[in-house]
Amino acid sequence: DADVTQTPRNRITKTGKRIMLECSQTKGHDRMYWYRQDPGLGLRLIYYSFDVKDINKGEISDGYSVSRQAQAKFSLSLESAIPNQTALYFCATSEGTGPYNEQFFGPGTRLTVL
């Protein structure tokens, strides 16, 4: 079984709809991250969490919110989706012992907002 799972893998929604992307991990890591990937732009950090009570905004948090329900679960919500939020979204985890630790990525969720 995969260590970092994301659901759904693909989602098509309409402008204005609320949508939630979910991430679960079995690696026992404290740190979790949400990124979006756009062609030609690489990855950009949306939110990151050092533990259940420590959540931080990344470089592009506007229009997004997150919830860390447990050490193993980190959800990303789009309150009112817009077309420019169409992207590939990745969840990642890392051990909480330093900034240079390897990040482990889920398979991604491809989101299309019409």
Added chain:
Amino acid sequence: AQSVTQLGSHVSVSEGALVLLRCNYSSSVPPYLFWYVQYPNQGLQLLLKYTTGATLVKGINGFEAEFKKSETSFHLTKPSAHMSDAAEYFCAVIRDSNYQLIWGAGTKLIIKP
């Protein structure tokens, strides 16, 4: 602002040829540098990283990278390309302010038979 620049959105090499993917970064403190690889329809995985010490870093699948402070570069190389190396490669550096990763735009490596 800090940045990571990967030269070439696409690089094409013949099977068996040298692979060279270029990465330049900006950082006001000694950098932590990374290369990740993304195979089609998968998440990213770590190839190698530089933190401190030896400037030539070896990674998985025969890849290596050399940290050159004077050139602010961290280029990725592999002596002999294999068809299985076809993927997108991302360079990243730790951001000085919040210790999170700043990513390059990625380079798609194409292997010609």
